[in-house]
Amino acid sequence: xGMTGPDGQTVDxxxxxxxxxxxxxxxxxxxxxxxVAGALVPExxxxxxxxxxxxxxxxxLTLAMEMEERYLHYASQLxxxxxxxxxxxxxxxxPDGVPKAIGDFVHEIVEDPEFGEMxxxxxxxxxxxxxxxxxxxxxxxxxxxxxxxIFRDQRFFxxxxxxxxxxxxxxxxxxxxxxxxxxxxxxxxxRIRAGVTSRAGxxxxxxxxxxxxxxxxxxxxxxxxxYGIPMRLGxxxxxxxxxxxxxxxxxxxxxxxxxxxxxxxxxxxxxxKVEGSHGSAVFGGLLEYVDASISKLVVGQTMTADSGSSxxxxxxxxxVRLDIIKADCRQRARTVNRDLIQWAVALNFGPQERYxxxxxxxxxxxDVVGLSDSLxxxxxxxxxxxxxxxxxxxxxxKPNGDDDVxxxxxxxxxxxxxxxxxAPAPAASKPSALAARLQxxxxxxxxxGVSRLAYDRTAGSYGADDVFELVPTAFExxxxxxxxxxxxxxxxxxxxxxxxxxxxxASPDxxxxxxRLATLMTISRGIGDAKD
Numbered sequence: 001x002g003m004t005g006p007d008g009q010t011v012d013x014x015x016x017x018x019x020x021x022x023x024x025x026x027x028x029x030x031x032x033x034x035x036v037a038g039a040l041v042p043e044x045x046x047x048x049x050x051x052x053x054x055x056x057x058x059x060x061l062t063l064a065m066e067m068e069e070r071y072l073h074y075a076s077q078l079x080x081x082x083x084x085x086x087x088x089x090x091x092x093x094x095p096d097g098v099p100k101a102i103g104d105f106v107h108e109i110v111e112d113p114e115f116g117e118m119x120x121x122x123x124x125x126x127x128x129x130x131x132x133x134x135x136x137x138x139x140x141x142x143x144x145x146x147x148x149x150i151f152r153d154q155r156f157f158x159x160x161x162x163x164x165x166x167x168x169x170x171x172x173x174x175x176x177x178x179x180x181x182x183x184x185x186x187x188x189x190x191r192i193r194a195g196v197t198s199r200a201g202x203x204x205x206x207x208x209x210x211x212x213x214x215x216x217x218x219x220x221x222x223x224x225x226x227y228g229i230p231m232r233l234g235x236x237x238x239x240x241x242x243x244x245x246x247x248x249x250x251x252x253x254x255x256x257x258x259x260x261x262x263x264x265x266x267x268x269x270x271x272x273k274v275e276g277s278h279g280s281a282v283f284g285g286l287l288e289y290v291d292a293s294i295s296k297l298v299v300g301q302t303m304t305a306d307s308g309s310s311x312x313x314x315x316x317x318x319x320v321r322l323d324i325i326k327a328d329c330r331q332r333a334r335t336v337n338r339d340l341i342q343w344a345v346a347l348n349f350g351p352q353e354r355y356x357x358x359x360x361x362x363x364x365x366x367d368v369v370g371l372s373d374s375l376x377x378x379x380x381x382x383x384x385x386x387x388x389x390x391x392x393x394x395x396x397x398k399p400n401g402d403d404d405v406x407x408x409x410x411x412x413x414x415x416x417x418x419x420x421x422x423a424p425a426p427a428a429s430k431p432s433a434l435a436a437r438l439q440x441x442x443x444x445x446x447x448x449g450v451s452r453l454a455y456d457r458t459a460g461s462y463g464a465d466d467v468f469e470l471v472p473t474a475f476e477x478x479x480x481x482x483x484x485x486x487x488x489x490x491x492x493x494x495x496x497x498x499x500x501x502x503x504x505x506a507s508p509d510x511x512x513x514x515x516r517l518a519t520l521m522t523i524s525r526g527i528g529d530a531k532d
Contacts, residue, residue, distance in 0.1 A: 003144075005182055006342040006351055015181045016137035016144070021152045021169055028170040029156045034058075037066040040211050049207065052198045055159045057129075062155065064128045064203035071210045073291045077298035078202075082123045084325050085332070085360070090119070094356045102349055105143060106356040109344055118149035118340075119360075122188035122332055128154050129201030130189045132167060135340065137183070137347075144347050146340065149186075164196035165189075183343040188335040190328070202298060209297075213290045235268045300324050322362060329360035366393045374496060383490045383499055478516060481509035 003011045023031045036048065036059050045063075052060035068075045090110055094103035109115060118133050125131035136148040158177045160166040167187050168177030180187070192200050232255055234248045244264040252269065295302040299321050342355050371393060375385060391398060399405050489502035 003347050004351060006346045006355075008351055009182070011182050011347065015184060019134065019136070019150065020181060020184055021132070021134055021156045023153070023156065027172045029153075034062050035066070036063045037070055037210070037214075040214065042211065045207055045211055049204065052204070053164075053196065055161060055164055055198070057159065057198050058155050060198065060203070061128055061153075063207060064201065067203060067206060067210045068127065071206075071213065071294075073213075074206055074210065074294050074298070077295055078127055081126065081299055081324070081328070082120070084321070085123055085328050086116075086120055088325070088329060088360045088362060090115075090358050090360050092356055092358055095354045098352070098354055098356060099349075102345055102352070103356050105348065106341060106345065106358070109146065109341070110358055112146075114147065114149055118186065119332060119336070121149065121151045122186065122335060123328075124151075124154075125188045125201070126190050126192070126328070127201055127203050127206075129199070129203070130154060130157075130167060130187065130197055132157055132180075132188075133186045135184055135186060144344075146344060152185075159197055164198060167197065183347065186335060186339040188332065190331055205297060206294060209290045209294050213287055216286050216290070232269060236264070237267070240264070240267070322364075326362045329362055333357065333359050368394060371496075378490070378496075378499065381490060382487050383493075383496075385496070389495075478512045481511075482513055483508065485509075 003013060005011050021029070023029050025031065040063070048059045048063060051057075068078060092103070092107050092110055094106070118135075121133040122131050132152050132154065134150045134152050135146045136150065137144055138147045139145075140147065156170055157167050158170045160168055161176060167180065167185075167189075169180055170177050189197055189200060192202065198204075232252045234252050236245055236248050240248075244267065247264050248267045251267075255269070292302050300323070301321060337355070337357050341358055345352060345355055371390075375383075375390070379385065387398075485506040485508045486503060489506045490499050493499035493502050
């Protein structure tokens with residue numbers, strides 16, 4: 001029994017190690033260079049796009065290649081998006097129940113340097129609509145492995161005539177093309193927009209911007225050639241012959257190229273210098289608008305693409321580009337898992353219910369300062385946070401045994417407190433002096449007692465320290481209903497966001513505290529009024 005793929009169908013092993021989509025000198029997969037962008041006009045561009053929509057994509061793909069060569073801003077923005085994807089390292093996720101041998105095999109495929117080259121090849125589909133790298137299989141270390149990936153020109157393929165979504169190999173003598181062999185091609189079609197495959201690439205909307213900027217540059221170059229040369233005006237006599245007039249005109253033209261000329265006697269030449277910068281305002285403004293539109297199309301924003309934007313603005317708008325990178329990574333992972341990983345596992349271990357997957361995780365930027373400030377405030381309140389989670393957010397690994405560990409700077413020893421003169425002993429200890437005065441003879445209410453204290457100063461002065469003696473030493477009755485709901489909310493939370501949400505809805509009981517404060521403030525007000 002032969003090898004079977006993930007779908008259980010038998011695979012033709014004879015084509016796994018052979019090149020299928022090879023170029024030819026002539027024919028459907030010819031390598032002769034073609035040009036489309038040189039004579040591009042609106043009518044020609046509209047015809048190319050209509051033909052691409054009907055499945056004839058060769059001229060459209062040729063135009064897309066030329067745009068990346070001739071339109072510098074478009075090429076720069078595409079390169080920015082490609083490099084952002086290439087800078088993300090892939091990771092392998094092995095579901096529970098998958099044998100260890102299968103997981104190790106997938107790790108070996110991903111760690112192969114050729115795997116990264118293949119992933120970069122798929123990025124070319126962002127601009128052109130699809131990319132079809134070819135996989136070469138060989139037996140190595142007792143396994144059938146992908147050992148090489150070959151980039152194939154998108155013009156070597158065509159779309160089916162019915163749905164315009166199925167990619168087929170273009171061959172001579174076939175109007176429909178032939179079906180791609182199983183396990184041989186990685187068909188990456190970025191889902192930038194819904195619809196037929198030929199309309200999915202960024203080159204289609206960018207083609208109009210390319211044509212506009214090409215026209216603008218040509219007009220600006222012609223304008224600059226004339227605008228930078230002083231205006232020359234020749235004057236001739238009324239009796240000048242046609243020969244004299246032609247000699248004067250030739251002399252004016254010679255001024256533009258040689259800076260010297262001869263003119264008939266009696267003729268004169270005047271130079272007029274043109275002032276202003278009208279060309280930059282008109283042509284430059286149009287080019288800036290077109291380039292800004294391309295930046296929005298490719299990377300989703302203009303801040304990081306323009307030199308006039310501030311660093312703070314670029315950081316804020318970089319988050320928009322992160323959304324695009326996440327979508328690109330998710331679509332790339334779907335393609336690689338479908339057309340490579342599942343086939344590699346099935347060809348070696350047979351069809352499986354669950355397969356390891358390759359992902360390109362995009363790390364979210366963390367607000368390190370805000371996280372540190374929040375932890376410094378919440379940990380003293382009882383919030384329990386794991387070191388592993390915090391280290392992951394900060395990007396700091398756990399130190400090894402022989403690593404030099406950073407420690408906080410040593411704090412100087414505390415200075416001795418200044419010498420204080422002991423206060424005179426209170427007149428009575430049980431009850432306290434203030435309480436005894438308030439309960440002394442002749443006093444029927446606290447207000448009168450305070451007046452009596454202000455009048456009778458033989459026992460010393462009384463102030464805020466005496467008020468504190470009325471406060472009970474046990475604060476549990478006040479602090480427990482106030483802090484216990486907050487601490488319980490923090491203990492039940494599993495992360496920082498849940499803790500903040502629980503604190504917002506907690507209902508601490510502040511009634512005991514308010515009652516105690518009201519009593520003490522009344523007594524303090526009475527003492528202050530008596531002293532004043």
